[in-house]
Amino acid sequence: MFVVKYRKFEVRGFEGMNLYLRSMNIPETKLPRVVIVGGGFGGLRLASSLKKIQVQVVLIDRNNYHTFQPLLYQVASSGLEPDSIAFPIRKIFRNQINFEFRMTEVQEIISEKKTVLTSIGELKYDYLVIATGSQTGYFGLKNVEEKSMPMKTIPQALDLRSLILQNFEKAMLTKDVNESEKLLNFVVVGGGPTGVELAGALAEMKLHVLPADYPGLDSDRMNIHLLEAGTRLLPALSEVSSDSTLEFLSGLGVKVLLNTAVQDYDGELVKTNTNNDLISATVIWAAGVEGAMVKGIDGDVPLRNKRLTVDEFNRVKGYENVFAIGDVASQTNDERFTKGHPMVAQVAMQQGSLLAKNIKNILLQKPLKAFRYKDLGSMATIGRNKAVVELPFMKMQGILAWFVWMFVHLMALVGWRNRAVTLVNWMWSYFNYDRGVRLIIRPFKK
Amino acid sequence: MFVVKYRKFEVRGFEGMNLYLRSMNIPETKLPRVVIVGGGFGGLRLASSLKKIQVQVVLIDRNNYHTFQPLLYQVASSGLEPDSIAFPIRKIFRNQINFEFRMTEVQEIISEKKTVLTSIGELKYDYLVIATGSQTGYFGLKNVEEKSMPMKTIPQALDLRSLILQNFEKAMLTKDVNESEKLLNFVVVGGGPTGVELAGALAEMKLHVLPADYPGLDSDRMNIHLLEAGTRLLPALSEVSSDSTLEFLSGLGVKVLLNTAVQDYDGELVKTNTNNDLISATVIWAAGVEGAMVKGIDGDVPLRNKRLTVDEFNRVKGYENVFAIGDVASQTNDERFTKGHPMVAQVAMQQGSLLAKNIKNILLQKPLKAFRYKDLGSMATIGRNKAVVELPFMKMQGILAWFVWMFVHLMALVGWRNRAVTLVNWMWSYFNYDRGVRLIIRPFKK
Numbered sequence A, B: 001m002f003v004v005k006y007r008k009f010e011v012r013g014f015e016g017m018n019l020y021l022r023s024m025n026i027p028e029t030k031l032p033r034v035v036i037v038g039g040g041f042g043g044l045r046l047a048s049s050l051k052k053i054q055v056q057v058v059l060i061d062r063n064n065y066h067t068f069q070p071l072l073y074q075v076a077s078s079g080l081e082p083d084s085i086a087f088p089i090r091k092i093f094r095n096q097i098n099f100e101f102r103m104t105e106v107q108e109i110i111s112e113k114k115t116v117l118t119s120i121g122e123l124k125y126d127y128l129v130i131a132t133g134s135q136t137g138y139f140g141l142k143n144v145e146e147k148s149m150p151m152k153t154i155p156q157a158l159d160l161r162s163l164i165l166q167n168f169e170k171a172m173l174t175k176d177v178n179e180s181e182k183l184l185n186f187v188v189v190g191g192g193p194t195g196v197e198l199a200g201a202l203a204e205m206k207l208h209v210l211p212a213d214y215p216g217l218d219s220d221r222m223n224i225h226l227l228e229a230g231t232r233l234l235p236a237l238s239e240v241s242s243d244s245t246l247e248f249l250s251g252l253g254v255k256v257l258l259n260t261a262v263q264d265y266d267g268e269l270v271k272t273n274t275n276n277d278l279i280s281a282t283v284i285w286a287a288g289v290e291g292a293m294v295k296g297i298d299g300d301v302p303l304r305n306k307r308l309t310v311d312e313f314n315r316v317k318g319y320e321n322v323f324a325i326g327d328v329a330s331q332t333n334d335e336r337f338t339k340g341h342p343m344v345a346q347v348a349m350q351q352g353s354l355l356a357k358n359i360k361n362i363l364l365q366k367p368l369k370a371f372r373y374k375d376l377g378s379m380a381t382i383g384r385n386k387a388v389v390e391l392p393f394m395k396m397q398g399i400l401a402w403f404v405w406m407f408v409h410l411m412a413l414v415g416w417r418n419r420a421v422t423l424v425n426w427m428w429s430y431f432n433y434d435r436g437v438r439l440i441i442r443p444f445k446k
Helices: A042-047 A067-075 A143-145 A156-173 A177-184 A193-213 A239-251 A343-365 A397-411 A417-434 B041-049 B069-076 B143-148 B154-173 B176-186 B193-213 B239-251 B345-363 B397-414 B415-434
Strands: A033-037 A056-061 A065-067 A086-088 A099-103 A106-110 A115-116 A121-122 A127-129 A134-138 A186-191 A224-228 A255-257 A262-265 A267-273 A282-285 A289-291 A308-310 A322-324 A329-331 A379-382 A385-390 A396-397 B033-038 B056-061 B066-068 B086-088 B097-102 B108-112 B114-119 B122-123 B129-131 B134-136 B185-189 B224-228 B256-257 B261-267 B269-272 B282-285 B290-291 B308-309 B322-324 B329-331 B377-380 B387-391 B394-396
Touching: A033 A379, A042 A056, A042 A343, A065 A224, A067 A134, A067 A156, A067 A193, A067 A397, A099 B154, A106 B282, A127 A343, A134 B329, A143 A262, A143 A282, A156 A177, A156 A193, A156 A282, A156 B097, A177 A186, A193 A224, A193 A239, A193 A379, A239 A255, A239 A385, A239 A396, A379 A397, A385 A397, A396 A397, A417 B415, B033 B041, B041 B056, B041 B345, B069 B154, B069 B193, B069 B397, B122 B239, B129 B345, B143 B261, B143 B282, B154 B176, B154 B193, B154 B282, B185 B193, B193 B239, B193 B377, B239 B256, B239 B282, B239 B387, B239 B394, B308 B322, B377 B397, B387 B397, B397 B415
Parallel strands: A033 A056, A033 A127, A056 A099, A127 A322, A186 A224, A186 A282, A224 A255, A308 A329, B033 B056, B033 B129, B056 B097, B129 B322, B185 B224, B185 B282, B224 B256, B308 B329
Antiparallel strands: A065 A086, A106 A115, A115 A121, A134 A289, A262 A267, A379 A385, A385 A396, B066 B086, B108 B114, B114 B122, B134 B290, B261 B269, B377 B387, B387 B394
């Protein structure tokens, strides 16, 4: 059944496995097929860990690239090109012969038929892994969802980059003080790493880009507010780091409002639970994430935050051959994480690695290994020379932490081209106090 | 009348000049105002050459960045990030105190009132310079205009990049041979530098990217056709260069069809004036350019290709204070260029430089200097290691020409950040036979 034109799938073995529908033009094989939905940190790690295991791996994603989400805020704030934090998925798997990629969107899973319905055809699986990650959550605030800017994808970050720069351009034109205040007031909602890092980057634009590029604008009129509903910033980190972060951000001129939750936003007025309502044309919503669910998988899920409940082997509760890893999975057996693991890249990658081994164990009919998260630490950067880093063996703040942050993120990028281009941009920004790519390539229209 | 918050316009002098409407929030000044429409090669050169002349320079452009058009084809073929060939206009003029930028689109010129109407307000001028460049021309072929892909702006090049990659992805999915032939057949129309360079880049994708990224596709089924209505490629260069170019392209597998003009295209069938009709989902139109006219200036223009007829001082015929430079201007007094100068960056830049001097001469009531184009040479690259270069004192082809081409283009880019990022990408592509940014960030929809 081996189709000659495909130079892949020279691997044989596992005789007697079923053959597959070919509506997605994927070559037939006698190997069991693992279908992975989503090319994020978890999906990629799983797919590459399956390299030497005798399965056919099919990865599907709506984009043809992997997004390095931790640096999205730098795209939004004109610090990095979008192409530096994206990497073509096909390129990563060039040399993996048991791998196929299809760019498409999943419509529904028909688990009784072991089939994925997509916008371009059906796909049969033996094992299905849902690695769809997370999406912005709004806690039911419809107006906020409609009027605020999310920042979870590259097009969203580019829209935000355009909008920030369009606001500056518009503020140059108005003689109405209220109008210009509205345009230059930026409200970032959510005191997690995304909100903290973006607020810091906006503050640096105020300090270094605005006065030079827009001498006609009084940069004192630009205000950055960071709103956090809880009692401290970066709640996942220690109080020491929260305190440093607050100090660093205040030093940059960011107005941090703790214990402040957004209740409504009409595109102009940000209503909060305190008396402190704000006027702003731009609210950036980094306050909530929820699992990116897939239609058709609904055992005893969703549990919380729209995450799929999985067992210690990342098997979705109620399903035999369906797994979920990363942000979309909620694994509660670990006594340290009874509400599920944090939605971070490290969890997804570690679960991907282990699941590859467990799929091998299933095929070899060996016992499976339970997942146990090894926390490698957390970090966030707050503008030039400042960051907080917490590693298992030490905590640090300030310039040394900043270098650690840069090194870790540079190395975590996929591919040397992306690393080199990112390094050029960072060095440029560092020595010039500049953000080089403040381009409105496609203007944002609400 | 000097408004304090503007730290610009400390320059004084030229008493008695008129004051201006401030609908675009541009600070008042007693200096005469030069309004430049368009931030291309000509507009930028003019604006910076006016740095030390006692005028107020206002540059308007619909984008907030300058586009380095000669490398657009590399964006379209996934070789360079769009952000490498764009440069924020405000950044260029950071230190020029007599300069203002406004991002807007010109709607009409009211020359009797010395006013430019824009989408964001009115603008008075003393001297107006039209530097709007050129746009794609279709010789009245409506279907071609609707169905083919132009490549004159960064968004257009990005759309083309997406479409090429989407075609590959779609071709992976189809089992219909005709459909896949249509998707993998690329027709480039126009044998000038843009067409030649893009055809070469597509050929390199066929040779190096397609087999590695899409092992399921037979790369022999990808065909690149380059159609030229005239008898030779690069008609602006010598026959030696044309011959080398043809040889280089044929060596890369490009099917060059000379004496072949497109008559119609319905999105599928390319009808030509020969019997050789082609089936293709993707026609890239690089066959025609015409001046990008501005409403309201219509003396004895348009003459030819919608270019404004100007005298030897680049003054638009019939107007006292309106000038045009670059692609949009047709200057026929030079016996070498009785049909106007070639529409290239060098002409625009040289006209911009001279016009700055002539504006100074006007202000000082000195005689004006006539423009005389100094041809510094032409060049085009055709894939890896191959280019043709014609300088005033020598012609060359092959690898040395290729290095000259790279050096000249790298140096011509605005800003060190762009140069460094471009160099990283070129080195990456060279050593890896790769094109790093094959990303479908925003899918193209017809």
